[in-house]
Amino acid sequence: MTTVEAARTRAPLGRLAAAEVRWVLRRPRTLVLLALLASVPVAVGVGIALTGGPGGGDGDGPGLVAAVAGNGLVLPIAALGLALTLLLPLTVATAAADALAGEAQHGTLRGLLLAPVGRGRLVVMKAVGVVAVTVLAVLVVAVAGVITGLVVVGGPDGTLITLSGTALGLWEAMGRVALVAAWTIVQLLAVGAVALAISAFTEHPLVVLAAVLGGLIVFGVLAAVPSLEWLQPLLLTSGWGAGTDALRDPLPLDDLASSTARALVYLVVGVALTVWRMRHRDG
């Protein structure tokens, strides 16, 4: 027989968060996306190792990927940059779409509200799940990138040659990778918060995916129109090139800081909208 605590009207938050993380990590779609993410640095690394460089030519190749040749520790940073354009936002948006819209579609959101998981706690619990997927997704790319970089591509004695031409030791190079990973996580959490807010307004997970990925594409288009240059500071994606700065020496922090600040604004707006909506949503 279980202990019945008559006084308690809420399940412990830790148990809810653990159940949520277990649930999200057991989803086949999460596992498929994580496997795809791991394959990004592996594919780039193997491709470069086999051909000796992107396209074989030197000079004008795709800057970051070109820099990977013979310089393995650039690989995780390049792979994070590549994955940030579509695959990482897709992973985070999928988790956020399932978190509220997907639960509503399956009728399981009702169960949580009736338990009752308080509406505020429900947002915390769902945010924990999205954060878990985000962190794990970025770590998968970074770790697969470091391993592939060191093992398959190799480098000048475990050092990293920066875009500025200087050499960084192994630990300093790892520090740069960690910095880009942390910066990428913050950018993705901004995407996740907005996706969660959209998820709170619908019971169709596909609407969330379409809105988030469509939104990112529209941002990209807007950024490409010269007469709309004044919009640039408002667009989340316009700071997404800043990850490359980690490969310069000395480290320029301006763009990393401004893009992080922008992401935090998106994050706060997304979370506030989610909380407001979930307070009023019918179960």
Next chain:
Amino acid sequence: MTAAASTTEPATTSPADALAARVRGLRKTFGATVAVDDVDLDVPAGAVLGMLGPNGSGKTTLIRMLLGLTRPTAGTVELLGCTGADLPAALPDVGALVEGPGFHPFLSGRDNLLRCAAAEPRLDGDLRRPVDAVLERVGLADAARRRYRGYSLGMKQRLGLAAALLVPRRLVVLDEPTNGLDPAGTRDVRRVVAELREAGVTVLLSSHLLAEVEAVCTHVAVLQTGTLLVAGDLRALLDADAGGVVVSTPDVDDAILALRAAGAPAYRAEGGVAVPPGPLEAPGIVAALVGAGVAVWEVHRRRAHLEELFTRLTEEDA
């Protein structure tokens, strides 16, 4: 496995405590559509209340408002003594199966229930024990580790029932619990409801199966187009609706002629001739029939059935 809450309840019961749920002036509109219109309903503690009504009569909307899933347009809801913003405080003691079972297809029935158990405030420690016990109780132990995706409609319904019974409750709300169940499943639901009633748990169940409600319910509420037509003790309602006698006879036509001649509006009915309450009581009816030379096998008082009551109520107002 009786309701643990009964030990924590105060010894003195005020009139408000005798009601498990109470709604007053409850109304819900969706745009121009009125889903529930000014409903007053009491659910006495310990009762098994069957909520009847045609599809779209507002049963589910009423239940959703009772559980705080939908905000009423107007009116008040009181659930186990909690009301207004305090309503969720009653929910740990309420088990509910509303609008069909909701579970994740990629998890097994057991893993789905473990996830529900994690959200239950009243559970503590090892969650597997109550989960396995309730799976046994609803007859799903053998299928517990299969994925929900492959469950039949009846198994899904049983799992929904299991989630509602995961914790000892004071009130259990079952919205169409026998949907998709075979006769054995229907019997199981009936058994579970009987067990709950014996344990002193209040049950609110909605159904379109009148025989089902008549078999298990002590109280009944009939809804139509959002309005409550009648509510109260089932036996009292049926007794009030009963009356007249039924005569078993092989000479139906002669019997009808004889009774009409005696001033009683008789008509052909199943098993013979029915005589509604009127100028003639049973002895007068028998005398008239015997006097006319009609053979009488049996005379008995007509018992009302829920089906007749329901048909009369819903068609009168249609």
